[in-house]
Amino acid sequence: MKEVIDLLGRLSAQGVSLTTDGESLKCAAPPGVLTAELRAELAQRKPEILAFLRSSKNAAGSGEMVLPRVDRSGPLPLSYAQQRLWFLCQLDPESPVYNISIAVTLTGQLHIDALERAIREIIHRHENLRTCFLQEKGVPRVVIRDEVPWSLQRIDGRSFAEGDPAELTRYASGLTLEAMDITRAPLLRGHLLRLGAQNHILLLTVHHIVFDGWSIGVFVRELEKLY
Numbered sequence: 001m002k003e004v005i006d007l008l009g010r011l012s013a014q015g016v017s018l019t020t021d022g023e024s025l026k027c028a029a030p031p032g033v034l035t036a037e038l039r040a041e042l043a044q045r046k047p048e049i050l051a052f053l054r055s056s057k058n059a060a061g062s063g064e065m066v067l068p069r070v071d072r073s074g075p076l077p078l079s080y081a082q083q084r085l086w087f088l089c090q091l092d093p094e095s096p097v098y099n100i101s102i103a104v105t106l107t108g109q110l111h112i113d114a115l116e117r118a119i120r121e122i123i124h125r126h127e128n129l130r131t132c133f134l135q136e137k138g139v140p141r142v143v144i145r146d147e148v149p150w151s152l153q154r155i156d157g158r159s160f161a162e163g164d165p166a167e168l169t170r171y172a173s174g175l176t177l178e179a180m181d182i183t184r185a186p187l188l189r190g191h192l193l194r195l196g197a198q199n200h201i202l203l204l205t206v207h208h209i210v211f212d213g214w215s216i217g218v219f220v221r222e223l224e225k226l227y
Helices: 002-013 036-044 046-062 080-091 112-125 158-162 165-176 213-226
Strands: 017-021 024-028 099-107 131-136 139-144 153-156 188-196 199-207
Touching: 002 017, 002 046, 017 046, 024 046, 036 046, 036 080, 080 139, 099 165, 099 213, 112 188, 112 213, 158 165, 158 188, 165 188, 165 199
Parallel strands: 153 188
Antiparallel strands: 017 024, 099 199, 131 139, 188 199
């Protein structure tokens, strides 16, 4: 049951809604959210999801509490998608292939300390950005840290602004291709390239085991509001 609750929680966070119609499970989701992996997980857990939604509907009518808070004080099991990525990371821990990068061009006067504080607040708000993956007797477990240290690495990139733009692209790409240690949180790196007094590039790199394409929009929207 816990796995189903975790799955429904992840779906809700991504804007996915599920309804039942007899033995059918209907799903409404924003574009791009229903990946092949997520569809496979829904198909595999369809009987459990149907049973849970029916019991929740019945319990709601009786006023019962149906979604108890999950204890986050200890290790938690990985989702199916995380299990797959964890296994691939064990095969090649130095591979950057599952890094997701976000590049944001910032024009105008920039308050760097405020930007750094905004990103720290996002990390504090979202458990996935405080998550790492440890082994317990050979079994991988999710560990969510209460607090994690994080700082924005500042780079003077003014020489790139005056030279070949392709060189800047190659340099920035190199920063995103550094492997991540999934046993250490947060699985988020940040570089700020200063190209001029009012011209910066914010480069963020996150591991796919805690982040996906849909998360990018959420992150950028929150960053804009917090900054």
